Amino acid sequence: MNLDMKKMIMNVPLIKLNKNKDNDLYVLLEKFNICGSIKIKTVYWIIEDAIKKWVLTKGKTILEASSGNTAIALAYLGNAYGFKVDIVLPKSTALCKKKLISSYGANIIEVEWITDDCIPVRDTIFSENTEKYFLPDQFTNYANMEAHYNLTAPYIAKKLGKLDFFAAGLGTSGTLIGVAKYLKEINPNIKIIAINPSNKVEWLRDFKTTTMNIPFYTEYKHLIDEMIDVNFEEDSVNGIKNMVKEWYFVWISSGAIYSGLQKYLKEKKWLKGVFVAPDGWDFYIDTIMKHLEPKMFVGCK
Numbered sequence: 001m002n003l004d005m006k007k008m009i010m011n012v013p014l015i016k017l018n019k020n021k022d023n024d025l026y027v028l029l030e031k032f033n034i035c036g037s038i039k040i041k042t043v044y045w046i047i048e049d050a051i052k053k054w055v056l057t058k059g060k061t062i063l064e065a066s067s068g069n070t071a072i073a074l075a076y077l078g079n080a081y082g083f084k085v086d087i088v089l090p091k092s093t094a095l096c097k098k099k100l101i102s103s104y105g106a107n108i109i110e111v112e113w114i115t116d117d118c119i120p121v122r123d124t125i126f127s128e129n130t131e132k133y134f135l136p137d138q139f140t141n142y143a144n145m146e147a148h149y150n151l152t153a154p155y156i157a158k159k160l161g162k163l164d165f166f167a168a169g170l171g172t173s174g175t176l177i178g179v180a181k182y183l184k185e186i187n188p189n190i191k192i193i194a195i196n197p198s199n200k201v202e203w204l205r206d207f208k209t210t211t212m213n214i215p216f217y218t219e220y221k222h223l224i225d226e227m228i229d230v231n232f233e234e235d236s237v238n239g240i241k242n243m244v245k246e247w248y249f250v251w252i253s254s255g256a257i258y259s260g261l262q263k264y265l266k267e268k269k270w271l272k273g274v275f276v277a278p279d280g281w282d283f284y285i286d287t288i289m290k291h292l293e294p295k296m297f298v299g300c301k
Contacts, residue, residue: 031280045147148178
């Protein structure tokens with residue numbers, strides 16, 4: 001590619017929050033990245049890794065099951081690299097997402113129910129013509145965590161220096177594990193805080209009960225110093241409200257991570273740390289606005 005994609009996706013706003021007086025708390029705002037989320041880093045590294053290993057070659061089609069940020073990033077980068085992309089996604093996926101995915105040239109295969117139900121459909125399509133397709137499979141692909149070891153973590157370390165803690169959510173666990181591995185190598189005393197969705201925050205798995213095998217999580221979960229449970233009804237909505245007070249408009253997972261981190265920081269002082277806000281609410285504004293108070297938004301006068 002002619003553009004320096006690696007440099008572009010590494011450089012995102014890293015902001016100090018103003019309403020945390022007892023500790024220095026920073027947030028990596030991935031909503032400002034290409035395609036609006038941190039998944040552009042994951043997808044970029046997976047594609048680059050697959051090309052280098054001759055797993056993804058000219059003429060192959062990228063095939064994945066996803067209803068959200070991964071699908072959008074795959075559609076965008078697949079087009080940029082010159083690969084066809086087939087996305088298996090639920091019919092219930094927001095229309096704006098479908099239009100965006102299609103606008104990047106990806107082919108959409110719709111399935112009833114939720115994203116998990118799309119995975120068997122993807123696997124069936126792949127099994128019928130294995131030579132045609134490349135499966136990114138972010139839940140089992142080590143390139144997922146390697147993306148954040150090589151892109152997210154060095155950027156944080158360069159910008160902020162020595163840290164007392166780092167926090168991220170457990171979605172695929174790639175962000176948390178990749179960054180934790182890098183930061184622990186340069187500072188073994190840093191605390192790694194995993195924010196665990198205990199009751200289907202944005203339909204993610206509870207990592208305390210899941211039976212799904214995510215190999216890089218299993219291998220490196222010993223790096224986690226503390227796991228904090230969060231839920232939608234309280235933590236996600238309250239976290240979003242608090243981030244809005246900082247004038248940053250984030251989505252459910254980011255709100256949950258922020259709320260979980262507040263639990264960790266309770267009664268702590270003089271610490272310096274950072275958390276990752278993986279995306280924004282651009283695709284979900286009609287969903288989230290009903291949970292917020294109109295008086296929180298002051299128009300220009």
